[in-house]
Amino acid sequence: MSKVKEDIFSLSEESTQVRLEKLLRTVAHxxxxxxxxxxxxxxLWFFTEVLGLVLTEEEGDRAxxxxxxxxxxHTLVLKASNESExxxxxxxxxxxxxxxLFEKQLKEMNIDFKWVEGGQKKALGDAIHFKSPAGLPxxxxxxxxxxxxxxxxxxxxxxxxxxxYPARGVAPRRFDHVNIMVNDVSKEQxxxxxxxxxxxxxxxxxxxDVRLGSWLSRTNxxxxxxxxxxxxxxxxxxxxxxxxxxSGDELIRAANIMAENDIKIEWGPGKxxxxxxxxxxxxxxxxxxxxxxxxxxxxxxxxxxxxxxxSEIGQLGLEMWGSTPPETYLTYGAKIGE
Numbered sequence: 001m002s003k004v005k006e007d008i009f010s011l012s013e014e015s016t017q018v019r020l021e022k023l024l025r026t027v028a029h030x031x032x033x034x035x036x037x038x039x040x041x042x043x044l045w046f047f048t049e050v051l052g053l054v055l056t057e058e059e060g061d062r063a064x065x066x067x068x069x070x071x072x073x074h075t076l077v078l079k080a081s082n083e084s085e086x087x088x089x090x091x092x093x094x095x096x097x098x099x100x101l102f103e104k105q106l107k108e109m110n111i112d113f114k115w116v117e118g119g120q121k122k123a124l125g126d127a128i129h130f131k132s133p134a135g136l137p138x139x140x141x142x143x144x145x146x147x148x149x150x151x152x153x154x155x156x157x158x159x160x161x162x163x164x165y166p167a168r169g170v171a172p173r174r175f176d177h178v179n180i181m182v183n184d185v186s187k188e189q190x191x192x193x194x195x196x197x198x199x200x201x202x203x204x205x206x207x208x209d210v211r212l213g214s215w216l217s218r219t220n221x222x223x224x225x226x227x228x229x230x231x232x233x234x235x236x237x238x239x240x241x242x243x244x245x246x247s248g249d250e251l252i253r254a255a256n257i258m259a260e261n262d263i264k265i266e267w268g269p270g271k272x273x274x275x276x277x278x279x280x281x282x283x284x285x286x287x288x289x290x291x292x293x294x295x296x297x298x299x300x301x302x303x304x305x306x307x308x309x310x311s312e313i314g315q316l317g318l319e320m321w322g323s324t325p326p327e328t329y330l331t332y333g334a335k336i337g338e
Contacts, residue, residue, distance in 0.1 A: 025101035026197035027091040030224040031144065032074060033178055033241050034088040036081035036337065037286035043078055046284045050261050051243065051292075052169025054154065056147060057122070064122060066147060067172045067243060071162050073123035073145040075175035076241070084286045085335035086238035088129070089178055089225075090139040091196070091218075099142050102128060105195065118143060133191050134182040134236040135336055170254040170292060172243035177217075179226040179239040179291070181333045185211040188227050192216055198225065201299060202274050202307040204314050212314070214306075215274065222275035222296040230333075237333025240281065242291035251278055254292045258282050267329055271295070273320035274309060281329065288334055 037043040044063050047053045053065040056074050061081075064074035079087065093099050106113045106128070113130035116139075121127065125143025132138055147162045149155060154163045165171060182188045185203075192198045193216065201223055203214040215223035228239055245251055251269060258265055258280070266289065268280035279293040309317040318325065 024095065025098055025105060026094045027098075027140065027218050028094045029092055029219050030175075030177065031072065031090040031092045031139075031141070032076060032088075032175070033086065033090070034077040034079065035238075035241070035288055035334070036079045036083055036085050036087055037284075037288070038082060038084050039286045040078065040080035042285035043288075046263065047076065047078065048169070050169050050257060050263060051284075051290070052166050052171035054147075054163055054166065059122065062122070067174045068163050068165055069161060069173045070175055071146055073147050077122075083335060083337075084288060085337045086137070086178075087337040088137050088139045090124075090127075090141060092144065093140050093142050096142045099126065099128065099140060102140055106130060109195070132188060134180070134184070134188050136180055136182075136236060137337055170243075170245070170250075170257055172245050172292065174244050176221070176242045176244040176293070177224045177226060178241050179228060181228045181230040181237040181239050183230055183233050183235060185214050185227045185229050189214040189216065192225065192227075199299075199304060200306040201304065202309065204274070204309040204317055205311060206314070207311040217299075220298045220300055222277065222298070228330075231330050236336045238288070238336060239333045240289035240291050242293060245292060245294040247294055248278055251280065251292065251294050255280050267323070267325050270319045270323050271321050272318065273313075273316040274307075274318075289332075 047065055048055050053067055053076065056064045056066055061079055063078040065076045066072065066074050093102065111130055113128050116127045116129055118125035123145035124141050127139050127141040129139055149163060156164045189200055193200050198216045198218045201215045201217055204212045206212050212229045214227045217224040230237060245254065255265060255269060264283045266281040266283060269278060271278045275296045277293045277296040279291055281289055281291050284290055
């Protein structure tokens with residue numbers, strides 16, 4: 001074989017290896033979010049009795065919760081604290097090998113990270129902790145315990161239901177997404193897409209061609225993480241966590257439940273034109289914003305191209321029924337934990 005052919009063959013092999021690693025180095029789906037709360041008992045009451053989540057386990061200063069068709073041990077962790085903030089956003093990776101490939105890539109990119117040995121965190125196997133460019137606390141893991149119960153009050157007759165549909169509160173079907181406010185949406189979105197393989201689904205630009213928002217998902221749902229531009233430009237803030245309902249009538253019922261329990265409805269009912277989601281936004285007792293929503297569109301194309309919403313039609317994307325968000329929606333968010 002000539003030297004030229006050897007070089008070409010070597011380059012081809014290297015490129016194939018790089019492409020293969022990139023295909024294997026991906027997240028599978030959003031797994032959970034961990035938040036600190038200043039009023040632990042009142043927040044736990046909200047998430048269990050008002051929102052209707054299932055309390056899997058309470059241990060010390062932490063509570064582990066899930067919606068009734070979340071299959072994992074937990075999708076939400078509450079931690080008692082003097083500050084209300086987001087502590088960790090957890091993503092399950094696509095394989096055990098993928099976790100090792102992320103370690104390799106983080107080293108090559110000189111991104112500081114920490115391994116957390118399996119068993120140190122409730123129900124989790126080995127995990128990698130690091131931060132995004134905006135400072136968002138990311139957790140990647142492969143192993144996580146499934147929800148298992150012997151409680152006859154929770155056992156469902158349906159094999160596809162890990163627990164019964166609860167006869168209390170809003171009772172959302174599943175944990176859906178998180179939303180983060182950042183200074184530079186474009187920069188943050190590119191990082192999440194390039195490093196973690198989370199697809200960019202749609203976005204909004206203003207008249208000055210500045211990115212106001214990007215919505216991303218690894219699965220076929222409208223988004224698993226949303227990035228909003230922080231209009232105050234004072235760093236990253238946790239905007240909200242979201243739960244999914246089956247229908248519009250359940251959403252109206254949710255609004256009634258919030259009102260009856262003195263839970264502040266910040267905005268809604270309304271409908272986002274971008275995703276087609278009907279929504280309400282509320283504040284839980286420790287100050288975290290929670291979205292409850294239904295509807296939305298699904299994406300199945302492997303070659304999906306992000307949909308752009310220009311400034312001329314951006315208002316329909318934000319709310320297509322004519323209401324406008326309160327100022328707090330565009331400026332307020334909880335702190336990002338260290």
